[in-house]
Amino acid sequence: MDEYALQLQNISKYFGSVAANKNIDLTLKKGEILALLGENGSGKTTLMNMISGIYYPDEGHIFVNGEEARISSPQDAFRYKIGMVHQHFKLIDIFSAAQNIVLGTKGSGLARINEEVKAIAEKYGFEIDPKKKIYDMSVSEKQTVEIVKVLYRGADILILDEPTAVLTPQETEKLFSVMRAMKADGKSIIIITHKLNEVMAISDRVAVLRKGEYIGCVDTADTDPASLTEMMVGEKITLNISRPEAHADRPLLEIRDLTVNSDEGSHAIENLNFFIRGGEILGVAGIAGCGQRELCEAIAGLRKIESGGIYHEGESIVGLSPRAISARGVAMSFIPEDRLGMGLAPSMSVTDNMMLKNYQDHGYGIKPLPLSDEDTPEQAKKKNARNRFTEFLNRHCPFVDRKKARAEAERIIEELDIVTPSTETPVRRLSGGNVQKVLLGREILIEPNVLITAYPVRGLDINSSYLIYDILNRQKEAGTGILFIGEDLDVMLALCDKIMVLCHGKMMGVVHAEKTTKEQLGLMMAGALDLEEEKGKPMGVAKDTRIGEDQA
Amino acid sequence: MKNTKEPFIHITRREGLPLWKGLLIRAAAVLIALILSDIVISAAAPRSQGFFGFFGALFSGAFGTERRIWLLFQNTFLLLGVAVALVVAFKMKFWNLGGNGQILMGCLACAICLKYLGGKLPDPLVWLIMLVTSLAAGALWAVIPAIFKAFFNTNESLFTLMMNYIAMYLVAFFISFWYPGGTGAMPPLTEGVLPPLGEGQMGKSLLPVLLFAVVTAAIYLYLRFSKHGYEVALIGDSKNTARYAGINVRKVIIRTLLLSGALCGLVGFVLTGSINRMVSTTMDGNMGFTGIMVAWMGNLDPLIMAGIAFFINFLTRGMAQVCTEFGFTSEALSDTVIGLVYFFFIGCEFFIRYRVHFAGRQKKQPGEETPASPEDGGQEQAPLPEDAGAKEAN
16 A cells, blocks of 8 residues: 555535546555556546645545544645645735745745755755745746745645646756656655646556546556547547637738737837737737736736837727727727636626626617608607607616626526526526526627637636637627637737737747747746747748738 | 644634524524523512513514614614615725714714794795705715825824714814803703604604615615625725726725715704704714614624514513613613624624634643634635635735
C-alpha cells in the first residue's frame, strides 16, 4: 500500500439530492503526475475539495501514505502534507510574495523567509521575487506564488486546479518543467485540466470522471486524445472545429487610432487600428490584461475613449450611449473570470435576464391597427392618429413585459438547446455551459451585425464549447462580423479567420489563422515579435484587416 | 457506511421542503418561545395569573377592546410603511439604516409647517404643504448618503446610521428653540392638523391604515412589474451587469433612495400631522430599525412583511398588557420575551434550510466542529457542485 501517496475509497458527496461524487476510487502514486479529466459538473473540483479539507465526504475513506486520514479542514490537509492551488488565486494583493507565502503559518522573520523562498525557487526552477507585491504581478507570477506557498508549507501532494487556463504557451511550458522538477523530487501531483494536449504532455496517468462517477484510469503512454474524449463524454465525438469559408464583405466596424485608458489611468489600448468585416471572425489574442476588456468596453460605449475613432457602418459611435450602440446592432457578450459578473444577473430568472437589453422598449403590447388600401382617406387618417397614440403609450409604458421576455426565453432555450428546469429558474442554478448559452443567446436575439464575444467558452467542457462554436459559425454565415476574444490558442487557430495579437494594448500584428503557428502567436503575445514594426512581410500577415492608406 | 471517524454532527442542505412544513416549523418555534416565556414570567411575576393567564393577557392586550384593535392595526401599518420604504432600498442592496432619521425629518418638516403656517393659511393648503415638505425632508435625508454612495462609493450603512443622530439632534434643537424654558417636550398643536376621519380611535387610525395599505400595494407592484423595479433588482443583483446593460447606475441609486426616504417622510407626516400633532426625538418609535427586521423576516416580500409587522405589534402590545396584569413595572421583561420569540423565529430558519444528522451514538468526540462548508453563509440555494469552489473563492 505504501507505493500510494494518496488513495481514495468509495468517496461520495451529495449536495441535497444531487450526487456530486459517487463511489470514487482513485490512487496517486508517489512521484507521479496524475491528470484528472472530466467535463464541467463531473465532480473534479468537489473531489479535490474533499482531499484539501474544504468539504467532508459523506461516505468513503481517504488514505494518505497507507494510513486512513480524516481531513475535515484545510489545516488537517496541511498536516497530511496536501496542498491545493486553486483556480482562483487566494492571495492578498497588498502583501508581498513572501508575506503571502508565510500567511497562516508560524513563520520566522521576513528576512529568513525571503531566503527560504529563494531556496525553494532555485530547487525547482521557479522565478520569483519574494519582495514583489502581488498587485504588481502578472497572472503567471501569482500562480508561482501560490505553488511556492504550498511547497513552503511542506506539501508532498500538490493539487493544481486548471493551472494553465490563464497562461501563454511559453508560460505553460515553464510550469510544466517546474512540475517535472517537483516530480523528480518525489512530489506527487494531481493536475485538473480541460486541455487534452497538456494531459498528453505532462501526465503519467489520467483519471477520468463523468457525471460524478469514476470512469477509469489509464497510463498516458497507452492512450490518445480521442479515446480520452470518449471516456470523458461517453460517446465518440470529432475534435475538429469547423471553419466555414469566410464571405468577408464590407467593413462593419472600424477602429482608428484608438487610445483607451484603464481604470488606473494608464493607456490600456494605444493607437489601435483595425476593422471587422461582415461574415468573418477576427480573433484577438493576448495574455490576460493586455487591454481586451478595455477594447470591448470602449466599443460597447461603456468606457470613455481618450482619442481616436470608432465607426460603425461608416458612422462614428463615439459618445453614443451603450443602449444606442446596442440598438445599432453592436452586441457584446463578455464572460469574466467569475462567469456571471457581467452580462447576466445571477439571481434573476432566465426570463428576466432575457430582457436585460430591451426592457426599456417594452410597451403594453398594443398592436397598431393594420392599414389597408380599402380605407377611405378619413379612415386612414384616423387609424394613423390612433397608431401614433398607441405608439406613444407603448413607448412610455412604466411596466416590463414579462410575457414577451418569456416568449424570447423559450425561443432561445429551444434554439440553443439550453438545459433548464424552466424559464423562471435563476441563471446561477444552471450549469456553466447553459449560463453562457443564455448570455450568447440574448446577444444574438437582437440580430446583431457586429458581435463582440470575449471568452465565450471560458471554463466550458468540450461538448458545450462546440455548441458555442456552432452558434458563432452560424452567426458568421449570416453575415455578422465577429470579434472573438479568446484564451485558448488552439481554438482560435481553428475557429478564427484572422487573429490580431495585442501586447500591453499595442497591436503586434494581424495574421491569417491558417498561415500562422502557436509559437508565433505566443511570441507576439509576449511582445517579442512585432509584425507592425517588421518591414519584410513575415509569414501569414493579413493585410486587409489593417487599415491601408487607401481607406484611411 | 458510518465509520468512527465521522464528525459527530453532520449538516446537509434540505431541498424541496413543502410550504406547510416550513410554516409548521415556524409556528412550533413561536409556540415554544411563548410557552418558555410563560413559564419564566409566571414564576417570577409579583401577581402571577397562571399558565393560561399569560396567553389571556397577551390576547387581551392586542385585541381586548375596539381601541386596542385599532391601535394594533395603526401601528402595524405604520411599521409596514417603514419596512416597505426600506425594502425599496434593500432590493438594490443599499443598506438604508437611516429609517429613524428619515421619519424624524418628516415629522420635523411637518411640525415646522404646522407651527408657522397652521391657522394662517386655509387648512387644505397647509396639509398639502405639510405633505410635500415631509416627503422632501425624508427624501433629502436618504439622498445625501445615496449621492455619496453613487459618486464616491462611501459606505451607506454608516452614513445613513449617522444621519439618524443628526436628525434627532435637529429635532431636539427645534424643540428647545420653540420652547426655551420647557422640559424638552412639545405640547400638541391644534391648528392645521389633519382632522380624524371618524369617531373615536377608528377615526384616528383609519388614515395610516388606509394610506399604508395603498402604499404597500403600490410598492409591491412597483418592485415587481415596473421597469424601475427591474432596474433596482438588477443593480442589487449585479452592478456590473446593470452597467453593461447600459443602465445609469448612479441615477437609479439616487432615484431609488429618494423614493425610500420620501416614504419614510410620509410616515413622519402621518405621525406628526395626524396622530401626535407634535414632534419629539423618539417619535420614530425605532421603527427604522424594527422595519429592517420586518423586511428581512418577511423575505423582502411586502405580503409576508404585512404578516410579520402584525405579529411584532401583536407581541409588543400583548406583552405590555401581560406586564401590567402580572405586576411588572419595568419594560425590560417585555423586551426579553419579544427577543426570545425573535430568537426562536429566526433560529428555526436553520432547521428549515438544513437537515442535521447525528453520527452513531457509540463514540462521542468532544470539541468537534461541524465540517466547514463554504455555503453556510445563508445563501438560499445550493450552488451547483462544480460551482461551490468558485463561490467560495469569491
